[in-house]
Amino acid sequence: MPENPEQQLKGFVAKFEPAIGKLIRECRSALRGRFPTANELVYDNYNFFVIGYCTTERPSHCVVSLAANSKGLGLSFYHGATLPDPHHILQGSGNQNRFVRLDGAATFNRPEVLELLAAAEAQADPPFAKGGSGKLIIRSISEKQRPRR
Numbered sequence: 001m002p003e004n005p006e007q008q009l010k011g012f013v014a015k016f017e018p019a020i021g022k023l024i025r026e027c028r029s030a031l032r033g034r035f036p037t038a039n040e041l042v043y044d045n046y047n048f049f050v051i052g053y054c055t056t057e058r059p060s061h062c063v064v065s066l067a068a069n070s071k072g073l074g075l076s077f078y079h080g081a082t083l084p085d086p087h088h089i090l091q092g093s094g095n096q097n098r099f100v101r102l103d104g105a106a107t108f109n110r111p112e113v114l115e116l117l118a119a120a121e122a123q124a125d126p127p128f129a130k131g132g133s134g135k136l137i138i139r140s141i142s143e144k145q146r147p148r149r
Contacts, residue, residue: 005042005136009051012044015148016068023073024049026105027066034108034117037129038063044141049148052078055126057137063124064117067099070148074099075107083119087112 003011013021031038031053038053041062052065062078077083080090080098089112090098100113107113121128 005138008138009042009136012042012049016049016070017149020068020070020073020148023102023104024051024066024068027073027075027102027108030105030108031064031066035063035121035128035134037132037134039134040136041139042137043139044145046142046145050076053134055124055128057135059139061124061126063120063128066102068148069146073102075102075113077116077120079120079123080116082123083116085116087115089113090116 013024035053039057041052041054041059043050049068050065052062055061065076067074067076076097076099081096089100092098
């Protein structure tokens with residue numbers, strides 16, 4: 001019997017060192033709480049394992065994502081280059097994406113991170129649904145991957 005998406009997700013996370021796996025689970029829980037109607041789009045790609053929090057099932061409607069590799073976990077803002085960042089905590093220099101390194105789920109309680117999450121949510125187009133719950137969707141699994149440990 002094929003695995004359901006939750007089982008697949010558990011398998012992806014299990015590839016990481018236990019401490020990073022725990023961090024991924026805690027941060028996923030924090031984002032599910034923050035964005036309960038978001039669709040979670042999962043990519044187990046060559047360089048990164050990514051869970052995108054999107055307003056629809058389209059990757060282009062991603063607002064934030066968790067991106068993990070063997071070195072740790074980041075909170076990526078899909079349109080981070082356009083977000084106000086008065087505390088200068090966003091990293092990255094691309095045309096669009098910016099990120100914050102995550103040391104633990106407590107990072108989501110820092111006022112400057114809460115401001116960024118609120119600004120990203122305010123920019124979401126289309127916006128998150130007001131009710132209901134999002135789906136977990138496995139979008140891609142790469143045959144070849146960098147080591148996760």
